[in-house]
Amino acid sequence: DDCVSIQTGCSNIRIHDINCGPGHGISIGGLGRDNTKACVSNITVRDVVMQSTMTAVRIKTWQ
Numbered sequence: 001d002d003c004v005s006i007q008t009g010c011s012n013i014r015i016h017d018i019n020c021g022p023g024h025g026i027s028i029g030g031l032g033r034d035n036t037k038a039c040v041s042n043i044t045v046r047d048v049v050m051q052s053t054m055t056a057v058r059i060k061t062w063q
Contacts, residue, residue, distance in 0.1 A: 002027040008038040022052035029060030
């Protein structure tokens, strides 16, 4: 599964100094299902170690 999952409505998120994996990495979404408005803002990722992850960070949308 995701190391960190961020969904619509999240803001001012700081992800730092973590080890992530194995798994999918950091995910934002799925955003905009059924043509809905989806907002995330001010997401900061730094000093993260990814090991055996499918992706580092991905943004998943329905568009």
